[in-house]
Amino acid sequence: xxxxxxxxxxxxxxxxxxxxxxxxxxxxxxxxxxxxxxxxxxxxxxxxxxxxxxxxxxxxxxxxxxxxxxxxxxxxxxxxxxxxxxxxxxxxxxxxxxxxxxxxxxxxxxxxxxxxxxxxxxxxxxxxxxxxxxxxxxxxxxxxxxxxxxxxxxxxxxxxxxxxxxxxxxxxxxxxxxxxxxxxxxxxxxxxxxxxxxxxxxxxxxxxxxxxxxxxxxxxxxxxxxxxxxxxxxxxxxxxxxxxxxxxxxxxxxxxxxxxxxxxxxxxxxxxxxxxxxxxxxxxxxxxxxxxxxxxxxxxxxxxxxxxxxxxxxxxxxxxxxxxxxxxxxxxxxxxxxxxxxxxxxxxxxxxxxxxxxxxxxxxxxxxxxxxxxxxxxxxxxxxxxxxxxxxxxxxxxxxxxxxxxxxxxxxxxxxxxxxxxxxxxxxxxxxxxxxxxxxxxxxxxxxxxxxxxxxxxxxxxxxxxxxxxxxxxxxxxxxxxxxxxxxxxxxxxxxxxxxxxxxxxxxxxxxxxxxxxxxxxxxxxxxxxxxxxxxxxxxxxxxxxxxxxxxxxxxxxxxxxxxxxxxxxxxxxxxxxxxxxxxxxxxxxxxxxxxxxxxxxxxxxxxxxxxxxxxxxxxxxxxxxxxxxxxxxxxxxxxxxxxxxxxxxxxxxxxxxxxxxxxxxxxxxxxxxxxxxxxxxxxxx
Amino acid sequence: xxxxxxxxxxxxxxxxxxxxxxxxxxxxxxxxxxxxxxxxxxxxxxxxxxxxxxxxxxxxxxxxxxxxxxxxxxxxxxxxxxxxxxxxxxxxxxxxxxxxxxxxxxxxxxxxxxxxxxxxxxxxxxxxxxxxxxxxxxxxxxxxxxxxxxxxxxxx
Numbered sequence: 143x144x145x146x147x148x149x150x151x152x153x154x155x156x157x158x159x160x161x162x163x164x165x166x167x168x169x170x171x172x173x174x175x176x177x178x179x180x181x182x183x184x185x186x187x188x189x190x191x192x193x194x195x196x197x198x199x200x201x202x203x204x205x206x207x208x209x210x211x212x213x214x215x216x217x218x219x220x221x222x223x224x225x226x227x228x229x230x231x232x233x234x235x236x237x238x239x240x241x242x243x244x245x246x247x248x249x250x251x252x253x254x255x256x257x258x259x260x261x262x263x264x265x266x267x268x269x270x271x272x273x274x275x276x277x278x279x280x281x282x283x284x285x286x287x288x289x290x291x292x293x294x295x296x297x298x299x300x301x302x303x304x305x306x307x308x309x310x311x312x313x314x315x316x317x318x319x320x321x322x323x324x325x326x327x328x329x330x331x332x333x334x335x336x337x338x339x340x341x342x343x344x345x346x347x348x349x350x351x352x353x354x355x356x357x358x359x360x361x362x363x364x365x366x367x368x369x370x371x372x373x374x375x376x377x378x379x380x381x382x383x384x385x386x387x388x389x390x391x392x393x394x395x396x397x398x399x400x401x402x403x404x405x406x407x408x409x410x411x412x413x414x415x416x417x418x419x420x421x422x423x424x425x426x427x428x429x430x431x432x433x434x435x436x437x438x439x440x441x442x443x444x445x446x447x448x449x450x451x452x453x454x455x456x457x458x459x460x461x462x463x464x465x466x467x468x469x470x471x472x473x474x475x476x477x478x479x480x481x482x483x484x485x486x487x488x489x490x491x492x493x494x495x496x497x498x499x500x501x502x503x504x505x506x507x508x509x510x511x512x513x514x515x516x517x518x519x520x521x522x523x524x525x526x527x528x529x530x531x532x533x534x535x536x537x538x539x540x541x542x543x544x545x546x547x548x549x550x551x552x553x554x555x556x557x558x559x560x561x562x563x564x565x566x567x568x569x570x571x572x573x574x575x576x577x578x579x580x581x582x583x584x585x586x587x588x589x590x591x592x593x594x595x596x597x598x599x600x601x602x603x604x605x606x607x608x609x610x611x612x613x614x615x616x617x618x619x620x621x622x623x624x625x626x627x628x629x630x631x632x633x634x635x636x637x638x639x640x641x642x643x644x645x646x647x648x649x650x651x652x653x654x655x656x657x658x659x660x661x662x663x664x665x666x667x668x669x670x671x672x673x674x675x676x677x678x679x680x681x682x683x684x685x686x687x688x689x690x691x692x693x694x695x696x697x698x699x700x701x702x703x704x705x706x707x708x709x710x711x712x713x714x715x716x717x718x719x720x721x722x723x724x725x726x727x728x729x730x731x732x733x734x735x736x737x738x739x740x741x742x743x744x745x746x747x748x749x750x751x752x753x754x755x756x757x758x759x760x761x762x763x764x765x766x767x768x769x770x771x772x773x774x775x776x777x778x779x780x781x782x783x784x785x786x787x788x789x790x791x792x793x794x795x796x797x798x799x800x801x802x803x804x805x806x807x808x809x810x811x812x813x814x815x816x817x818x819x820x821x822x823x824x825x826x827x828x
Numbered sequence: 829x830x831x832x833x834x835x836x837x838x839x840x841x842x843x844x845x846x847x848x849x850x851x852x853x854x855x856x857x858x859x860x861x862x863x864x865x866x867x868x869x870x871x872x873x874x875x876x877x878x879x880x881x882x883x884x885x886x887x888x889x890x891x892x893x894x895x896x897x898x899x900x901x902x903x904x905x906x907x908x909x910x911x912x913x914x915x916x917x918x919x920x921x922x923x924x925x926x927x928x929x930x931x932x933x934x935x936x937x938x939x940x941x942x943x944x945x946x947x948x949x950x951x952x953x954x955x956x957x958x959x960x961x962x963x964x965x966x967x968x969x970x971x972x973x974x975x976x977x978x979x980x981x982x983x984x
Contacts, residue, residue, distance in 0.1 A: 304878065308876045311874075311876060312876075551860075551861065551863065552860075598863035598864055599863055599864055600863055638878070638879060639914070640879075640881075641881040641914045641916065641968075642912075642914070643865075643866060643869055643881060643883075643968055643969065643970065644862055644865055644869060644872075644881060646866075647862075647864045647865055647866075649863075649864055650862070653872055653879040654879075655874060655879065659874050660858055660860060660874060661860050661872040661873060661874045661879040661880075662860060662872075663860070663862050663872065
């Protein structure tokens with residue numbers, strides 16, 4: 143019986159989650175039979191189960207909703223705004239009851255008769271102010287066929303996962319012992335096979351933990367609908383999940399920040415209909431929520447076409463609140479100005495509203511995203527809208543990391559924070575002491591530095607010249623240098639939570655294990671920055687030297703590689719797109735007709751682009767772009783230089799669709815890596 | 829009830845731990861110190877693919893550190909317990925034997941040394957003589973947790 147009940151609750155919750163988008167869509171188009179059917183099926187199922195389990199209250203409610211919906215289905219009644227609102231209220235109430243049942247508690251006592259009465263034809267709607275606002279619409283992808291799934295307890299998954307990690311550690315141990323025996327043991331071949339299986343297995347396990355991001359997005363159309371009704375605004379929401387999958391733990395972490403940003407967008411961003419008309423915009427505001435996966439990151443964009451962020455007002459406010467000085471304000475780039483809304487206690491809203499409150503929130507949003515190793519970027523054009531980009535790592539548990547050494551200790555830190563690594567002995571680096579704090583000057587920027595050993599209370603015996611500075615970029619653009627003795631490795635580490643007694647130090651976020659099985663603490667970069675006095679205030683922004691204009695350039699430029707292709711043309715490729723540069727022998731290439739070719743890299747066949755004409759009889763140099771199944775290689779003739787370009791200068795050539803960027807004052811074609819990846823001939827499958 | 833106790837030696841005294849809460853007894857290999865951690869936390873050690881937080885019971889009980897010759901640090905014996913899904917290795921000087929629990933722990937009416945007083949659940953009589961039954965959670969929390977101590981006292 144208990145099992146049956148648990149199944150009922152799980153089923154009801156699943157259906158409700160899938161349903162919230164449907165209802166909003168149905169409201170927009172009450173004539174949509176398919177959606178009506180979906181909602182009808184839900185109340186019908188609930189009703190059927192209630193009879194079985196004896197929940198008379200729940201049965202009464204679902205029965206009433208079923209009746210009204212059946213009338214609509216039969217054409218006896220026209221679905222209208224009032225009915226939708228009433229059905230929504232009933233479904234909310236059912237959700238409450240299901241939760242109560244799930245927790246084994248009493249059903250919340252309340253008057254359901256009003257809800258039932260509201261379902262009746264011609265009834266006054268329970269919340270009359272809602273009828274004033276018009277219907278939002280939704281273009282959520284219709285979920286018709288649900289994939290076959292089974293339900294698994296998460297702790298079972300975790301056990302399987304930790305079993306696989308155990309196996310990996312045992313494998314590494316075995317590898318070490320095999321290496322020690324240095325002779326023919328006859329075990330190498332089976333050992334290699336075991337390793338390969340293990341790699342496959344751990345990949346599969348990671349995938350198991352992934353869930354389609356739709357699960358996260360499904361509730362948003364409903365949220366937007368409710369909020370816009372409450373605020374008397376009209377918002378059309380478009381959700382595009384791009385088939386992105388996300389770690390199920392991550393879903394919970396990202397939900398709150400997203401809800402907050404959406405609230406802000408509707409409350410402060412999108413204007414009331416009259417104001418929009420006056421500004422020459424469509425009466426109905428638009429909110430777009432998208433997700434994209436790029437490499438090891440997921441980018442979630444929340445874009446509205448509201449009034450945007452008034453950067454000047456924001457700056458004025460920050461100055462009057464003494465959060466920044468007028469001089470610092472002048473040095474801010476537009477993005478940095480927008481990031482000011484993430485300062486605690488700063489809000490540009492004239493009135494405090496119940497929906498998004500005042501100033502509280504964006505700082506928390508930023509902190510939460512930062513905590514999981516993600517970042518927040520805000521672009522806004524006053525008068526035409528705001529775009530919030532959340533960049534979050536793919537999973538919580540596997541973090542691309544840097545392992546570093548200081549004073550004979552080893553630590554890991556998330557690579558997402560690392561801007562670059564500079565050697566202390568580097569020529570163009572200038573070191574100064576000011577007010578007891580060390581600063582290094584790099585390309586015109588003075589960057590405050592701290593030795594990791596100082597923060598951790600250790601003694602480093604490493605000579606100053608041999609040290610390395612890891613430049614850490616905190617969310618919001620603050621940069622500081624962390625001096626360490628050595629960089630050990632770049633690796634993907636499985637990070638597990640750290641015991642509360644150690645978490646309390648505020649310097650660590652988790653523990654991880656190196657290949658030899660030894661545990662290593664993962665540093666909490668925000669915590670280290672705080673302990674080092676780098677983040678306590680807004681003041682920690684890098685102090686810029688030199689004239690204003692050089693600074694702006696430095697800030698916005700993106701690195702790219704300038705090269706000559708085999709067709710003799712000069713192009714540039716954005717540094718971020720290149721995973722690595724490889725030189726491979728001519729024999730690894732299979733050259734077919736035209737420009738299709740493949741190359742063997744690390745035992746895999748990867749599409750090779752960029753070839754034309756005769757192949758030179760020497761090693762081929764190539765960029766490796768993308769990863770996993772989408773990997774492609776792009777061969778080039780010779781490298782010219784490492785250059786920088788202004789991303790704002792990118793223009794599209796009208797006829798050819800080429801993207802051109804200004805490099806050193808002249809236009810250069812910019813290779814579009816994502817287009818190449820998409821265009822690459824498929825090499826999957828047998 | 830078939831309860832049994834694991835008897836351990838800490839700073840010359842016999843103490844007992846509820847064996848139902850113990851996962852295993854291990855000899856520590858390799859200890860990663862964690863800078864800035866509370867003084868009773870010796871560091872991290874690995875138990876297969878999981879990290880354990882190593883707690884020095886002497887420090888946690890506010891007792892003097894082991895002298896040379898007594899077991900300490902690497903190669904030391906530790907009792908592994910799991911609390912709230914985290915593994916802890918409690919460093920002890922020696923592990924003696926497993927004995928059946930004969931009676932419910934009795935409250936001691938005498939004032940004990942503060943560390944012991946905080947971490948004990950009472951006195952137990954065993955076939956090997958009387959011993960203090962220790963609460964792993966208190967050992968992990970260490971001397972810093974004054975609040976936990978007060979709550980414990982108020983409830984007693």
